[in-house]
Amino acid sequence: MGIYQQLGLKQVINASGKMTALGASAVHPSIAKAMGEAAMDYVEISELMIVAGRHIAEATGAEDGCPTSGAAAGIAISVAAVIAGCHLSLIERLPFSEGMKNKIIIQKGHAVHFGASVQQMIALGGGKVVEVGHANHVEADHLREAIDDQTAALLYVKSHHAIQKGMQSLDTMIQLGREFGLPVIVDAAAEEDLRRYVAMGADLVIYSGGKAIGGPTSGFIAGRADLVAACRAQYKGVGRAMKVGKEAIAGLLAALGQYDPEKQNVTEQRRRVEWLAGELDRLPGVKARIAQDEAGREIYRVQVQLDKRVTGMTAHELTRQLEQGNPAIFTRNHYVNTGVIAFDPRPFHEGQEHIIAARMKELLQKQGEGE
Structure with a gap:
């Protein structure tokens, strides 16, 4: 039984x-073993987060990484990071971001519900959602014309939940990000390729730990070192309510260590x-x-x-x-x-x-x- x-x-x-x-994934016994061992010991969490980031970077080809309690938390934390950076006074204000550069631009066909809404996750991080274009048709000019001096980032959702036709490509989003000096965040929660979006030039990429890689309920953010440092800093603010435990981090790292998308x-x-x-x-x-x-x-x-x-x-x-x-x-x-x-x-x-x-x-x- x-x-x-x-x-x-x-x-x-x-x-x-x-x-x-x-419950997402039923984990491999080796992952369960790692979680059990982690649960029975102590660790300095701040150091564990740094070490975990190095392992995430190695697995994804990113400069650094940050573990999260899930991909949804990864959205909120990433948004908070691009708004508040590592400034403690701003971190402690979120999600109340009035007067801060806080607009997050998303294509209308990507404003999806995955069990909760992407818009709500953005709002939890202090972001003001700006949906552009139409549910089945977005042009590059829709995105370009929505960008102003209050824009904090562009968010791209790579998901089966999203509209698959009529949207602008991630390449276009990245080009616009470079043109306007804005970070591009990719929600790639269930994607199997952990290196593709970092290699394309995305600044922060969010994955679920419990989906493709077969880990426990968890998630992680991979990307630019300065932005990932800002993601970790959010655990002194809104991230505290969605903190990830030592057991989940240990299981996540075990899953990352044995994950091979070519052997699925x-x-x-x-x-x-x-x-x-x-x-x-x-x-x-x-x-x-x-x-x-x-x-x-x-x-x-x-x-x-x-x-x-x-x-x-x-x-x-x-x-x-x-x-x-x-x-x-x-x-x-x-x-x-x-x-x-x-x-x-x-x-x-x-x-x-x-x-x-x-x-x-x-x-x-x-x-x-x-x-």
């Missing part, structure tokens, strides 16, 4: 992805999705296909379209029944309103695709029999 079942909770099969709502076992993931797609496509009223991640990552999922006339239930009703079972099965349901759900193989434990196929067959058979 697992720890959560000992607490009286249902077993969860995560077919949604590395989602915060389901895509072959095994494809095997699982091909098998599951074949099983589900045989069910009446179900069309199953393999689909690549919306943001272009090397992630493949089973995408299922339901024909309500045959299945007798909507995709929303099906996901609800899957979640109410024991084990509870959570799907990736960003498009459930269109009748589409998806199954992400990355979080599966051994053989869980077979449980999913059997449960889907059971539910649709019951519905067909009028139960």
Whole structure:
């Protein structure tokens, strides 16, 4: 019996992805061991932060790094850093930034909700959000004309949540940043390539520790040494409310140390999705296909379209029944309103695709029999 079942909770099969709502990643035993050892000893946190920054820099190719409690905290801390720098009197004023250079420019299609809103994370860091362009169309002039003497930074969101068409590229944002002498912040929370955006010239890049790299709930910021120093300084201000513990830092560094984006076992993931797609496509009223991640990552999922006339239930009703079972099965349901759900193989434990196929067959058979 697992720890959560000992607490009286249902077993969860995560077919949604590395989602915060389901605990992000199930860490490797070596990462859990590092966290356990860290929990049983003491360390000077300020020194740990500096050393962690060196490890983050080595993993990302950045000048320095700063651990955070998560990617959302990374947004707030990065924004606070570009507004207040290392000036303690300003740090202690945030998030109240009246009279300070505090505007953060973001493309309208990047002003997304990921469980909370990007705009709120910016505001927590003292930023005044300036959304430019339209939800599906932004031109470089929209960005350029929004920049004024109160602009503190440009923020680019690289995410499957963001609109993927009609937005200006990160290259354009970086060029504008250089043109106007403004830092460019990249929210790359779930991205797998830890070096790409630093190499492109982004000034601060934010990652989740619990997503692609498979670490504990945590995050980190990589980038320019002066701005990263300002990020660390925010732990004397708004960062205090989102501080990261020694255990999470130890687990994060262990995950970074063994992370290799070239060894993410895509072959095994494809095997699982091909098998599951074949099983589900045989069910009446179900069309199953393999689909690549919306943001272009090397992630493949089973995408299922339901024909309500045959299945007798909507995709929303099906996901609800899957979640109410024991084990509870959570799907990736960003498009459930269109009748589409998806199954992400990355979080599966051994053989869980077979449980999913059997449960889907059971539910649709019951519905067909009028139960």
